[in-house]
Amino acid sequence: xxxxxxxxxxxxxxxxxxxxxxxxxxxxxxxxxxxxxxxxxxxxxxxxxxxxxxxxxxxxxxxxxxxxxxxxxxxxxxxxxxxxxxxxxxxxxxxxxxxxxxxxxxxxxxxxxxxxxxxxxxxxxxxxxxxxxxxxxxxxxxxxxxxxxxxxxxxxxxxxxxxxxxxxxxxxxxxxxxxxxxxxxxxxxxxxxxxxxxxxxxxxxxxxxxxxxxxxxxxxxxxxxxxxxxxxxxxxxxxxxxxxxxxxxxxxxxxxxxxxxxxxxxxxxxxxxxxxxxxxxxxxxxxxxxxxxxxxxxxxxxxxxxxxxxxxxxxxxxxxxxxxxxxxxxxxxxxxxxxxxxxxxxxxxxxxxxxxxxxxxxxxxxxxxxxxxxxxxxxxxxxxxxxxxxxxxxxxxxxxxxxxxxxxxxxxxxxxxxxxxxxxxxxxxxxxxxxxxxxxxxxxxxxxxxxxxxxxxxxxxxxxxxxxxxxxxxxxxxxxxxxxxxxxxxxxxxxxxxxxxxxxxxxxxxxxxxxxxxxxxxxxxxxxxxxxxxxxxxxxxxxxxxxxxxxxxxxxxxxxxxxxxxxxxxxxxxxxxxxxxxxxxxxxxxxxxxxxxxxxxxxxxxxxxxxxxxxxxxxxxxxxxxxxxxxxxxxxxxxxxxxxxxxxxxxxxxxxxx
Numbered sequence: 001x002x003x004x005x006x007x008x009x010x011x012x013x014x015x016x017x018x019x020x021x022x023x024x025x026x027x028x029x030x031x032x033x034x035x036x037x038x039x040x041x042x043x044x045x046x047x048x049x050x051x052x053x054x055x056x057x058x059x060x061x062x063x064x065x066x067x068x069x070x071x072x073x074x075x076x077x078x079x080x081x082x083x084x085x086x087x088x089x090x091x092x093x094x095x096x097x098x099x100x101x102x103x104x105x106x107x108x109x110x111x112x113x114x115x116x117x118x119x120x121x122x123x124x125x126x127x128x129x130x131x132x133x134x135x136x137x138x139x140x141x142x143x144x145x146x147x148x149x150x151x152x153x154x155x156x157x158x159x160x161x162x163x164x165x166x167x168x169x170x171x172x173x174x175x176x177x178x179x180x181x182x183x184x185x186x187x188x189x190x191x192x193x194x195x196x197x198x199x200x201x202x203x204x205x206x207x208x209x210x211x212x213x214x215x216x217x218x219x220x221x222x223x224x225x226x227x228x229x230x231x232x233x234x235x236x237x238x239x240x241x242x243x244x245x246x247x248x249x250x251x252x253x254x255x256x257x258x259x260x261x262x263x264x265x266x267x268x269x270x271x272x273x274x275x276x277x278x279x280x281x282x283x284x285x286x287x288x289x290x291x292x293x294x295x296x297x298x299x300x301x302x303x304x305x306x307x308x309x310x311x312x313x314x315x316x317x318x319x320x321x322x323x324x325x326x327x328x329x330x331x332x333x334x335x336x337x338x339x340x341x342x343x344x345x346x347x348x349x350x351x352x353x354x355x356x357x358x359x360x361x362x363x364x365x366x367x368x369x370x371x372x373x374x375x376x377x378x379x380x381x382x383x384x385x386x387x388x389x390x391x392x393x394x395x396x397x398x399x400x401x402x403x404x405x406x407x408x409x410x411x412x413x414x415x416x417x418x419x420x421x422x423x424x425x426x427x428x429x430x431x432x433x434x435x436x437x438x439x440x441x442x443x444x445x446x447x448x449x450x451x452x453x454x455x456x457x458x459x460x461x462x463x464x465x466x467x468x469x470x471x472x473x474x475x476x477x478x479x480x481x482x483x484x485x486x487x488x489x490x491x492x493x494x495x496x497x498x499x500x501x502x503x504x505x506x507x508x509x510x511x512x513x514x515x516x517x518x519x520x521x522x523x524x525x526x527x528x529x530x531x532x533x534x535x536x537x538x539x540x541x542x543x544x545x546x547x548x549x550x551x552x553x554x555x556x557x558x559x560x561x562x563x564x565x566x567x568x569x570x571x572x573x574x575x576x577x578x579x580x581x582x583x584x585x586x587x588x589x590x591x592x593x594x595x596x597x598x599x600x601x602x603x604x605x606x607x608x609x610x611x612x613x614x615x616x617x618x619x620x621x622x623x624x625x626x627x628x629x630x631x632x633x634x635x636x637x638x639x640x641x642x643x644x645x646x647x648x649x650x651x652x653x654x655x656x657x658x
Contacts (some may be wrong), residue, residue, distance in 0.1 A: 020049035020070045020154070026101070027059050027086075028074035036075060036104065036135065043136030044143055047156065048072070055079075063093050071099045072146040073139060076107040077128075084115040091121070092647045098150060100142050103459045104128050104135075121167065183303045187250035188240045190296040191224050191276055197286040197293075201276045208324045210268040212275065219263050221279045222253040228273030232265035246384060251300050258568060264486065316372045346618075364484045371484055375477035382406060382470045394456060398463045405467030406474075423447050439464035497649045499534040503577060507567060510544040517552055521563040528570035530577050534649030535626060543622045547581050547641055554585030554639050572644060577629075588634040596632060 024044055035053040041050045056076075063071065074096065076086065083103060090096045094180060101116065102125040118124040118518035147157040190201075194200055203226065206212070212223050214269050215235060221421075230252060234241045252267045278286075287293050389398040419442045423433035426444035429451075436447045439460045450457050504527050511523065548565070555563040566581040588596065597620045623630040628645040 013617055016201075016536045020068055022143070022156070023062075023066075023069045023071050024048050024143065025059055025071050025074045025096075026050060026052040027054075027056060027074060027090075028052070028104070029054050029077075036077075039135045040075065040139045040245050041136075042133075043138075043140035047140070047143055047160070056086045059090060060093050060096075063095050068205045070151075071095055071096070072150070074102060074133075075102045075103065075139065077104065078107055078110070083110065084111040084112050087116050087121050093343070094245070099126075100146050101137065102126060124142045131463045181400050183250050183300075184309075185343050186296060186299045186303065187224050188226070190251070190293065190300055193290055193293040193296060194278060194283070197289045200270065201278070204275050204277060206269055206275060207421075208269050208271050208273075210269045211323055212269065212273075213263045213265070215266040219253045221277055222283060223267075224252050224276040224278065225252060225324070226255040226274045226276065228269060228271045228275075230267050230273060231270050233268055234265050251304065254297075254301060254304060260427045288399050297378045302346075317524075350551070352435055367480065367484050371477060372630075375474070375481060377468065378473040383475070385466060385470065392459075394459055397456065398459060401440055401460050402467040403407065405464045408440065408468075408471065427451055435461060440467070468547050475535060497534050498537055500532040501535050501537050501540070502532055503530050503569065503579065503645075506540050507544055507569075507579075510541060511549060513547055514545065514552075517549075518565075521552065521555065521565055524564065524566045526566060528568075530571060531567055533577055533645060533647050535645065536650070539622045539626075543619050543643075546616065546619045547643075550641075551581055551583040551585070554583050554587075575647055576644050577647060579645070580636065580640060582640045584637055585639055587639055588632075588635045593632070593634060597630075 024040055026033050026040065028036055030052075033054070037050045037052050043052065052063065053062050059074075063069070063197060075091065076083075079086070079159065087101060090099075090101075102124045103110075103113075103119055104126050105119060110125075113122055123142060124138060144160045145153060151157050191201070207227075211228060213219055215233070222230070231242055252322065253263070287297065385402060386399060389395050389402055392398050416437075420433055421435050422444055423437055423442065424430050426434050426447055427436075432451055433447070438452060439457075441447050441460065450460055511518065551565050555565075562583045562584070566580075566582040568582065570578050572578050597616050620630055623643055623645070626645055627650050628643060630644075631642045631653050633640050633642075
């Protein structure tokens, strides 16, 4: 790497020297580059060598050819090419990515530096031509600053930067020199200047709690705090607000005095303090006599304002963070309240089911004996009637008619209509054919014989009516027995899981209990061969009830005509049984479908009218606790709920929360 600085006498490091050479890079066309390099070299000749490149491409090639060089500073002149683009090209070289960039320009305006400013890659803009020596001074200051930040352990850095991090060569202006001092040091220098004019000032020792200035009171003096701590308090509707001690500053009352306003804060000593009291007149006299005190006053004011602004920014950040925390906690609290409300509603639902279970158990217990007695009595009545009829002169005929009518199975309307037509054709009398058909006579030849004997016809009609009544009593009694059995299964306490449970029997129990709602709905059973399972029978009864009730709600207007519910069972594998319930209702909107298992979610007030609120949520809990799965799929005209339950059932210690 070569350049004009090669002629400055800077020795290159010897082979094996651990200190990497420092190079200041000038990117400018000749002969301008040589002139810039010569001036810069006067400021950094004891620190670094200066090298030149005609453009950024040459600069990158130069750096790549000498990877052992460290480049703390790049000075580049303006050119027709975008400065942002040129800096981006330089940054492609790792060694240049951390270098400080100084732009030398003779333009009055630049619109090609937005990226450089945004990425903090522009460190100074220098107008050319400038005052003699400005480049040398600027280059040295920037190089020293770069060394203190990036190479603090470098021996060259320790020779240029003091232990406190400030350059050995102090700034030339009093104000900037004072701003580099500690706040307390600036206050001491200010007091020293005042005492040179006014003489020694007495030190006041004040205990903790002493108010140095009072909120809302005119400030006509300042107090220089030499020792101790002072805090600022401000009265507000929410109580006294205390600012951090560090925002107070070493000179209390200076900002209010400078603005000629009443104090906005109360300055209160929080420890014993040592202060010097300076009235407005004394301070004015000192400044008038010694103009150099103005820099100290400005430095103290700037420091105080900077601390106050920093504290204000810190408070804003803390307030924003606190607001975020409060908002997060508010959301968590709202969610907790929502969950508590859901828990309360679920407890109410559980209590309702528990009450229904108790009522069902009581009803089943109370009905069981009388219903059983009714069924037995009906059976006995039938047997006794058969014996009585056997003693009748036409006992054979009466017995046949009674048995046929008692044991008649339901037939379709079309079959009954066809049988009546055959009798009408044989007898030629519609009324007589209807009487004989109602008496259970469908054979045309036998009908002709009975039609010719009015006394036999009367006997047949009477016996048929008795047989029909006995049949109806038996059917009603058995129906009541089935309902009682279903109620007992539904109300069975949960307890431990029970083995050997027939899933189909549970479904049929639920269908019987819901028959009053299903009378206008076509129920299609497609039962497969299922093994008995281990489960909580009462919980499954509740599960079937919830799902069938949902299916009925989904049918809506179809319930009165064309409504259809299919029950499909099979075994997807040897360890599970599958139950599917399909309805031909309107279906569920796709955006609603993911939420149907959430507690209290219901669309009953909308067009879909699907969901019991807690019904599906409880259904999922029952299935989950049994170790199974539940899935719901829907499209217009069809909704399918699929449940898969393990044959082995839940663990013995599983507790189902419904």
